[in-house]
Amino acid sequence: MNIIQKYEVNRQQKHGFRFASKFMAIIAMGAVGTMTLSVAYAQETDSRIVGKAPSDGTITVHSDTGITRHGTANSKGRYSLSQLRPGTYVVSLEKDGKTLASQPGVPLFVGRASEVDFACDNDQCTASIGH
The missing domain is CATH 1.10.287 (Helix Hairpins)
Incomplete structure (x- = not known):
């Protein structure tokens, strides 16, 4: 070579x-x-609360750790409140400063959404935890 x-x-x-x-x-x-x-x-450390609600109301969430957030439903009657820490929440539907319906004891876990739906018939509103 x-x-x-x-x-x-x-x-x-x-x-x-x-x-x-x-x-x-x-x-x-x-x-x-x-x-x-x-x-x-x-x-990931946050979660969210989603659901159905009348578009003329305000959805307010209060946690057992002091977090409070507000939101409104879109034109299709859906809402989503995100960046919530795990814990137990009270989710309320409010209109003109009055609470129309409330759902206490809503659990939030890391990375999972909880659903709370509000239904109103005339001025009577109810809340329920969805699936």
């Missing part, structure tokens, strides 16, 4: 090694990226 042939063999080996190194680096970065996304998802 002459010098030119040795040079070509050595050059091909280096090229193969570089390709394998780059390929392994790409695989490693993909694995780290996947683990990072999984860890971020696993750290």
Whole structure:
């Protein structure tokens, strides 16, 4: 084997090694990226309360830890109050400063929504925990 042939063999080996190194680096970065996304998802700590309500009312939630949030239903009569910490909540439907219906003892767990629906017939409103 002459010098030119040795040079070509050595050059091909280096090229193969570089390709394998780059390929392994790409695989490693993909694995780290996947683990990072999984860890971020696993750290979810909030939940939400959703349901049906009249669009002219205000939905208010009070937690046993002192959190209070307000929201309104959209044109289809659906509401969603998010970024709530786990705990036990009282969910109320209010209109013009008066509480029309209330549902105490609504449990919230990490990453899971609880549903509370309000139904009004004339001025009589009721609340129920949905499924």
